[in-house]
Amino acid sequence: MINATTALKAESRDLNFFYSNGNQALKSVSMPLYENNITALIGPSGCGKSTFLRCFNRMHDLYPGNKYEGQIVMHPDNTNILEAGVDPIEVRMRISMVFQKPNPFPKSIFENVAYGLRVRGEKNKRTVADKVEEALKGAALWNEVKDRQQDLAFNLSGGQQQRLCIARALATDPEIMLFDEPTSALDPIATANIEELMSELKNKLTILVVTHNMQQAARVSDYTAYMYLGELMEYGDTDTIFTRPTRKETEDYITGKFG
């Protein structure tokens, strides 16, 4: 299941995070992110997994008063992306994100996917159209929408909207894609589609996914991290975590005795 050549794409080192109200949401989290692999973050609500995920694209910068301590080192740059001299916009151009609830823009299907290219100043119509098509194909949405790309994105079903958001994130060729509970608002069939898509996407990029669904973590991920109360309790390859967890707490959570 694990790729033979597992290069490090990014890693967090002693990462602490404080919300503006002073709450420490992450406590010294150190964890690797392997290239072309899917890493799943599991744990009960409020354990800090979404907070951790959102550190990777500096999403917390949008709200004043939040504070990071420690490092998230991105490779091959070997740069701590939390450093003050790093531009969060540059980070977000390389690390994209798919949210819990599909959040398409009030634009056409085409313009939603083209958004990332537009904000990067891409003017060439041909290039934009090609990239949009490629991204829609990559998100397994092309066949459903190719004849109605000028329709408003809100007219799509929930599952289609989420795949549209994946296409939007794909269009700019990101290196890492963050998924924040991407299927929690979707029905089982749409969920299966997204999971299949993630397994395909990892050939192109590195994935970090937060999920509440234990079966989902077991199905799609190569590595799994169990978090509790802002701490990383256990990390390992998914098979080991789910069959022979070393910690009692992990086993209790996975088997449903807790959480």
Add this chain to the structure above:
Amino acid sequence: MNSATTMPNQSTSLPISSRLAKNVRRNVKERVIELILMLAALSAVFTTFAIVAILLYESLGFFKVVSIVDFFTDTQWTPLFEDAHYGIMPLVSGTLTTSAVALAVAVPVGTIAAIYLSEFASHKAREIVKPMLELLVGVPTIAFGYFALLFVTPLLQKMFPELPGFNMLSAGIVMGVMIVPYIASVAEDAMRAVPMSMREGSYAMGATRFQTAIRVVTPAAVSGIVAAYILAISRAVGETMVVAVAAGQQPTLTFNPMEGAATITAYIVQVAMGDLPHGSIGYQSIFAAGLVLFALTLGFNIIGHIVRKKYREQY
């Protein structure tokens, strides 16, 4: 059939226990409250209907004397002169020109202010700027009128020496400034109502604050922003004191803001202040002018309603 799952027999009506009987006192109280609430809501509707009815009734007398064709095609409005002309167009042109100048100022400034307040200002800055902006609403419009006449017009005359003392440009600009808080406030509310998840989606794509504000938040809030513009148009078309004081009282068929001209409202206030005999044609002309004003505002409101429906918020 299992007796535990059968429906109760409906044919025999049972006596109603006193503990479950209708509570007459409570029901009456509820009805009375409902009636009071409904009357409060209907008072506005009744007032509107009453105004429309009076406008129509009095205009009817006017249109017995003046043909509708003359009313809309005559290029002069001189109902009080010996040689009376009853062409409403000079007043309409004055109203439309001052309103256009006002909107040319208020729409860009108000929209930009709304974008700043909603997307860029820190919490602290908004707490200071917004009340200050809303303070403008409290300034009496007569003060704005004299501000236009005695301050803005002389200032403009330094740039355009041939500008007359009464002109629509000055009145329109000041009226525009007066309307800015309306647009800023309503448009800002609409923008702030755009869910944060949509902004996050944009930022996550590497967009800047400005790109997010212009490309995502503004289109998402367009229905509320249009509502703000409609409110502004209605204010501009109906504004009286600023134009009566600063734009002049002479009905002139012109769309050139560098000239002076009376608006519909300015004519009404001018004539209403004189002592016209009740039932005279001059008296009735006020109502005809008022009817046109009402139709103009209604027309803009309908257009706004259609535009809003077309771009309804969908998130």
